[in-house]
Amino acid sequence: MSLFIDSLKAQNFCVLVEYLCTMKVALPVRSSLAGYPVYMTWADRVQTDEDPSPLDVAQNAPEGTEQVLHYSGKGRDIANFEQFLKQAKALGLRNLLLLSGDKLKNHNDGHLQPELRSRYLESVNMVMAARRDPSLNIGVAFNPFKYAEAERDAQYFKLQKKIQAGADYIITQLGFDLDALKQAKKFLESVHIQRPILACVMPLTLARANFMVKHKVAGIVITPHMLNVLAEEKETGFTERVYLRCALQILICKQLGFAGIHLSACHKAEEQMRLERYLEEYGHLELDALELLWNSFWQVKTGKEFMPTLTSYSRQPTSSQIIKYQHLHFMHDAFFESKIAKGVGKLIFKAQFWEQATVAKALLKTEFVSKHGVVGCESCGQCRLGDTLYICPETCPKGLANGPCGGTTLDRCEFGDRECIHSVKARLAKAVDQTIVLKEKLIPTVPIEIRGTSSWKNWYV
Ligand code: SF4
Known part of the structure; x- marks a missing residue:
């Protein structure tokens, strides 16, 4: 039995709260947030390449907690994954999110010794292997926040492969561009892919945004406009908007037909309470009103505020x-x-x-x-x-x-x-x-x- 699978099947909007495996503090594990069911999800090797495995930390979660394990293919081979699958199944952990993963911190390009080149196991291959067990609930990542035609096409092509390989649900990359999220939803409908899609969101503080820009966190788009808005808010003392905005994005996603959200960087009890307060306060609003507020808080005027500045790469094959x-x-x-x-x-x-x-x-x-x-x-x-x-x-x-x-x-x-x-x-x-x-x-x-x-x-x- 899996509560998460039940939520997806029943189209019951749910919240996956992300935890890092390096967290040493006691974790508040709630069963609901503003009435939405909450499940725990363990990120794989986010801080270092040697982070503890989600498989190990999941065993320490309070009994009966519904959990989703991420598995990142970086630095791994299909044999490692088969082993992971065996262990997860033995522990009764059936909810997975399979990702190729970002660049290894200690990536070896094999320049000096080709046999030592770092390898990355592809998500598509993991899905193919995991799908042999129909009882697994297999999630895949998808990044709709792509602004050059070819990179966007490539993402959508690969998403179709992941579905064909047997993915059960989709989680987007963290992103704030509602148009890109709408486009993803529309695409799934247009190609008749009936898979639940969850949007990854986070309370975006100025510090977090700056960190992502400084460290060039892969695949996340933070524009100068967004940084300016956040800096202005910090200066004028409107930092509470961080949680309000996150709540608005969650409510908008719900109204757009997303199956739930993957909530990053919001594992502390106090943060969750602040978010919950706004979810409850604004939960009665219709989509139009929510979007109006979202646009006003982000100072959206042209609709391009979440897009990187487009540069001119070759648009046609030579x-x-x-x-x-x-x-x-x-x-x-x-x-x-x-x-x-x-x-x-x-x-x-x-x-x-x-x-x-x-x-x-x-x-x-x-x-x-x-x-x-x-x-x-x-x-x-x-x-x-x-x-x-x-x-x-x-x-x-x-x-x-x-x-x-x-x-x-x-x-x-x-x-x-x-x-x-x-x-x-x-x-x-x-x-x-x-x-x-x-x-x-x-x-x-x-x-x-x-x-x-x-x-x-x-x-x-
Ligand atoms: S961005 Fe493209 S070429 Fe670079 S690592 Fe990712 S898939 Fe490979």
Whole structure:
């Protein structure tokens, strides 16, 4: 039995209160907030890469507390996840939120030792693995706060994959742009995805906003306008609006048809009481009145106050990108997909000869040399180019193949040193009429033991 699942099924607006696994104080665990059921949710490795595991801290929660465990794929492999699933099930913990995760604090780019490169297990692959158990309640993250066309398309494409892989519910990234939240809701309706969606909110203080800007917290948009409003409020003593605004956002989300909210940075009893007071005070208002108040407190005049300043990245794939795609697509079909190629390849590679260490090494080297310069191949052993429009997933610092993480800023990668490969791919997919691949093709993860072997041989054999 899961109270959270029951809430989602009954369309009973609920509140997931987020706790960090590093918290050492006794936690106030309420069962409701302004009449909405409250469940506990444990964030995974938010403060450091070595934070205690949600699995461990969940066991100390007061008996009978409904809990949701986050699992972040950063620095992990499918074998770690299978182990986590086993333990969670053994403890009767069935509510999960599966995320690829932001950049590891100690990310190793493998520049000096490729075998030590940090790996990130993709949320899509976690959902695929978890879905084998129908009793699990699987949540996925989605970032609707994207303002360049390609990065936004890429997010929506990946969301469809997550649903296809078996996600039960969706939680948005933390964000304050109501238009983006409305767009997400509308999108789900337009493609007939009947999955509950919860919005992530927090009482946004000036200190928190400044922290997120200073530390470039991945995927969260805080604009100069927002900082100005918060600074002005602090100066004039209107800081209570932080809670009032959070309450308004929750009430607006409820009226927009969201299934609930994921409440971050509001675990203290006193904070929850302040929030509850405003939820009760303004709970009777209609959507229009709530939005009016929201807009007045945020000093919204143009509707663009929550958007980053748009810069001009290339909006269309270049002709050389299209020609490269067409060329590689032709080669892939001819050498890997055609019946003849598969038959001949199997015949060649089943010979014992290829098992010899020197031969295997030479084959791997040949494959690397012929592909690295063209697509950035890193000898993953399970070539996915045919499913990624010939843009190698290994050129994403996290190695994501199924779609982007939530960390882009106007198409720029979370790591800051390149354009996100998934934005490039989304643009190309539109140009060559292949968006279906990015929405539907579930690409399996690469087990660690396959890395560093020839994908040619693995493909045919
Ligand atoms: S390339 Fe895109 S998906 Fe990969 S880490 Fe950068 S932002 Fe995330």
